[in-house]
Amino acid sequence: MRVAFQGEPGAFSEAAAIQLLGDSIITVPRRTFGSTFQAIVEGAADAVLVPVENSLAGSIVRVYDLLVESDLTIARETILPIEHHLIGCPGATIDDIRAVSSHPMALAQCEHFFASNPQLERIAAEDTAGSVREVLERGDKTRAAIAARRAADYYHGAILQEGIQDDAENYTRFVLLLPAKDAKQLAVADARKMSLALRLAHKPGSLLAALRAFASHGANLLKIESRPIHGRPWEYLFFIDLEADTPEKLDAALEEVREASSEVRVLGRYARYAVKPGKS
Numbered sequence: 549m550r551v552a553f554q555g556e557p558g559a560f561s562e563a564a565a566i567q568l569l570g571d572s573i574i575t576v577p578r579r580t581f582g583s584t585f586q587a588i589v590e591g592a593a594d595a596v597l598v599p600v601e602n603s604l605a606g607s608i609v610r611v612y613d614l615l616v617e618s619d620l621t622i623a624r625e626t627i628l629p630i631e632h633h634l635i636g637c638p639g640a641t642i643d644d645i646r647a648v649s650s651h652p653m654a655l656a657q658c659e660h661f662f663a664s665n666p667q668l669e670r671i672a673a674e675d676t677a678g679s680v681r682e683v684l685e686r687g688d689k690t691r692a693a694i695a696a697r698r699a700a701d702y703y704h705g706a707i708l709q710e711g712i713q714d715d716a717e718n719y720t721r722f723v724l725l726l727p728a729k730d731a732k733q734l735a736v737a738d739a740r741k742m743s744l745a746l747r748l749a750h751k752p753g754s755l756l757a758a759l760r761a762f763a764s765h766g767a768n769l770l771k772i773e774s775r776p777i778h779g780r781p782w783e784y785l786f787f788i789d790l791e792a793d794t795p796e797k798l799d800a801a802l803e804e805v806r807e808a809s810s811e812v813r814v815l816g817r818y819a820r821y822a823v824k825p826g827k828s
Contacts (some may be wrong), residue, residue, distance in 0.1 A: 550594045552576040552587035558677035558699030561630060564598040564722040568626040579674075585614045588727065589626075596620065596725040601771075602630070603719040605653055612775055612787055615815060620725035622743055622816025623734045627823045630718040632658055634709040635680050635700045640689035647671055649679040650694035659692060661712040680705050719823060722743045723816070731816070741770075741820040742798050746786040747777070747811035755786070756809060761804035767792040791820055 551573050562575045573635075576593045578584040587593035596613075601607045612725055616669035636645060648655075648662075649671035655662075662668060673679035692708060693699075693752035699708050700708045726734065748754040763770050771789040792798045798817070806812050 549572045549594070550576050551631035552578050552584050552593035552596045554578055554581050554584045554598065555675045556678040556681060558675075558676060558680065558702035559698065560596060560630060560696050560698075561599060561722065562677075563696060563698050564626055564628040564720070564723075565597070567628060568624060568724060573688040576591065581608075581614055584704070585618050585725075588620070591789050593622075594726075594730070597722055598725065599720050599722050602653070603721075604657060604715055607787075609772055609775065610691065612773075613778070615725070615784065616745055616775075616813075618725070621731040622723045623726045623731040624818050624820055625721060625725040625741075625821045626724075627719050627821050628719050628794070629698065629823070630657075630695050630713065630720055631711050631825040633697055633700060633707045634661075634692050634712055635683070635695055635705040636692040636708045637684060637687055637689045638704070638706045640692070640706060640708065640760045642692075644689045644800045647709070648675045648692050648694060649683065650678045652678055653696045655659050657714055657718065658690070658712050658806065659747070660714045660777070661709075694790070721821075725769060735817070738795065738820045739819050740793065740795060741789065741815045742802070742817045743789040743815040744788045744790070744802075744805070745813045745815055746788060746805070746809045747783070749784065749808075749810045758786075758805050760807060762801050765797050765804065767797055767801040767802040787815075 551565045553565055555561050556577050564573055584596055598611045599608050600611055630730040652672045654676050655670050674696035677699040680695045680699040680703050683691045683693045684705050767789050767790045773787045774784040777785055
């Protein structure tokens with residue numbers, strides 16, 4: 549299977565794809581989320597793996613917007629523990645470093661490290677792994693990057709300091725996207741987690757009616773978030789994740805939610821992923 553991801557080789561997304569599907573897959577790096585979603589249509593990939601939320605930074609809203617615009621379906625999910633490492637050129641030491649580059653989210657998740665090292669300049673980059681590649685290509689021992697251990701291994705960089713993230717409980721949730729017909733082949737008979745996009749009727753109590761449907765059928769609401777509907781000012785889509793003890797309870801809740809909403813799209817039904825300890 550060819551799996552497209554946003555970023556460069558060594559990125560967290562690539563590690564998540566291998567964690568979910570094994571190292572026999574072919575990973576296909578793409579520069580932007582937009583081009584990642586187009587990879588299947590263009591024949592460059594068979595599946596897409598994208599991050600949807602981080603336990604510290606929250607949802608990746610661009611991915612949700614693209615998901616609604618696409619015809620792809622969530623087939624599976626995985627959760628990757630995130631560890632940020634300071635990576636430099638071989639032979640460099642942390643005392644040599646004057647500037648550190650990485651994706652803005654990674655930089656923001658290492659505030660304590662930068663507070664302890666106020667002499668370091670922060671440089672925003674498009675990608676964590678890409679920042680490592682650039683540092684190694686420059687060969688400048690005064691530059692370092694923040695990225696995963698996988699990026700250090702891939703580009704033959706030296707880890708100057710391990711685990712510099714502020715919070716050890718840092719996880720990113722990724723979803724595997726496939727065309728609907730292909731997603732059915734990976735479907736789990738006992739799938740008890742579901743992701744929905746709802747557009748509610750413009751009348752009092754519509755959100756309450758939708759949420760009541762989940763509770764009345766024993767479905768546990770895991771997440772709810774709203775996003776503006778493009779082209780419809782002040783109208784919103786509600787993205788909802790829920791799970792139930794049985795698939796039948798999900799079906800019953802979905803049927804009642806359809807009656808309380810003006811539009812319901814099932815983004816995917818899949819097995820919930822249990823977090824496993826590990827290093828990235």
